[in-house]
Amino acid sequence: GDSVTQMEGPVTLSEEAFLTINCTYTATGYPSLFWYVQYPGEGLQLLLKATKADDKGSNKGFEATYRKETTSFHLEKGSVQVSDSAVYFCALSSNDYKLSFGAGTTVTVRA
Amino acid sequence: DTAVSQTPKYLVTQMGNDKSIKCEQNLGHDTMYWYKQDSKKFLKIMFSYNNKELIINETVPNRFSPKSPDKAHLNLHINSLELGDSAVYFCASSLWAAGRNTEAFFGQGTRLTVV
Numbered sequence: 001g002d003s004v005t006q007m008e009g010p011v012t013l014s015e016e017a018f019l020t021i022n023c024t025y026t027a028t029g030y031p032s033l034f035w036y037v038q039y040p041g042e043g044l045q046l047l048l049k050a051t052k053a054d055d056k057g058s059n060k061g062f063e064a065t066y067r068k069e070t071t072s073f074h075l076e077k078g079s080v081q082v083s084d085s086a087v088y089f090c091a092l093s094s095n096d097y098k099l100s101f102g103a104g105t106t107v108t109v110r111a
Numbered sequence: 112d113t114a115v116s117q118t119p120k121y122l123v124t125q126m127g128n129d130k131s132i133k134c135e136q137n138l139g140h141d142t143m144y145w146y147k148q149d150s151k152k153f154l155k156i157m158f159s160y161n162n163k164e165l166i167i168n169e170t171v172p173n174r175f176s177p178k179s180p181d182k183a184h185l186n187l188h189i190n191s192l193e194l195g196d197s198a199v200y201f202c203a204s205s206l207w208a209a210g211r212n213t214e215a216f217f218g219q220g221t222r223l224t225v226v
Binding site: 031032034036038042043044045046049087089093094095096097098099100101103104106 | 203207218
């Protein structure tokens with residue numbers, strides 16, 4: 001079945017550092033890929049998405065590119081802020097009625 | 112105007128009780144879900160409904176019974192609550208289009224604590 005593997009955390013960074021969270025997937029067909037963010041005490045919010053190979057999703061300074069050849073969708077941000085501290089989830093949607101999530105990566109940004 | 116709303120936000124109850132969590136979406140989506148998030152933040156699909164029909168039931172104990180009276184609502188009833196049921200439960204919705212789901216929108220979660 002479909003699955004998502006993402007980099008284990010926790011990740012601790014200083015403000016203005018570069019952030020990368022690795023995500024790889026296994027799926028039949030051509031899935032859509034997503035990154036969600038969960039701030040403390042809140043639900044999940046869509047951060048960005050890509051629906052086909054070579055698409056780049058971007059939002060709030062975060063970017064991820066759908067790489068079919070490496071089955072990856074790594075999340076990057078060039079300069080993180082304290083407000084980016086959250087749990088980040090990579091997810092995919094294939095041809096079944098669910099979104100499959102990675103285990104989540106907790107990111108803490110220190111001032 | 113909340114897109115996916117679930118109530119209550121917090122639920123503390125004793126073992127053996129029966130409780131319900133309600134979920135409503137006003138996005139016009141046709142697919143709704145229940146996810147369980149454990150203390151390590153791992154998200155596990157419990158149920159998926161499309162147009163009020165149960166599509167996915169991921170080996171959830173039959174103490175959990177979802178009900179979808181219409182496409183905009185998906186409620187979760189839990190019988191004989193156990194300590195291990197303590198978790199955060201998320202409702203979500205999406206649209207089924209072109210053979211796959213669009214992005215899902217999530218509710219704020221219900222933190223269930225069984226004592």
